[in-house]
Amino acid sequence: MELNEAVQEIKRQGYKTTTKRKDMLRFFAEADGYRTAKDLINHLEPAYDGISFDTVYRNLHLFDKVGVLETTELNGEKHFRISCTHHHHxxxxxxxxxxxxxxxxxxxxxxxxxxxxxxxxxxxxxxxxxxxxxxxx
The missing domain is CATH 3.30.1490.190 (Ferric-uptake regulator, C-terminal dimerisarion domain)
Structure with a gap:
């Protein structure tokens, strides 16, 4: 799934697509593999001073629920990546x-x-x- 597809899916399911949400999705779309919530926070902090873990986790949960992010657990920590929807693998x-x-x-x-x-x-x-x-x- 590409960034634009993810944004459209969020809209299609009735959720707002704020600049912050787009920046979060862009981080995963550009990442090579799974990343943690902490990786995302470190990436966002320069642009969103004081961004909270609660905000990040709430959005990650939404993205997972909507189906634009995949999750896995590595070393006891949840990791995320943009969903692959083009073919079964x-x-x-x-x-x-x-x-x-x-x-x-x-x-x-x-x-x-x-x-x-x-x-x-x-x-x-x-x-x-x-x-x-x-x-x-």
Missing amino acids: HHFICKDCGKTKEIEVCPMDEVRQALGNYAIEDHKFEIYGLCPVCQKA
């Missing part, structure tokens, strides 16, 4: 830097077969490790 996520790499393989055919008559509503498949750059560091 999964991610390798670097535990150090948060960068992601798309994985086109999906194990759901085997899982559906193994679960037989269970009603699967959704799934998320992530692989965690170190990217080549972080392995060298």
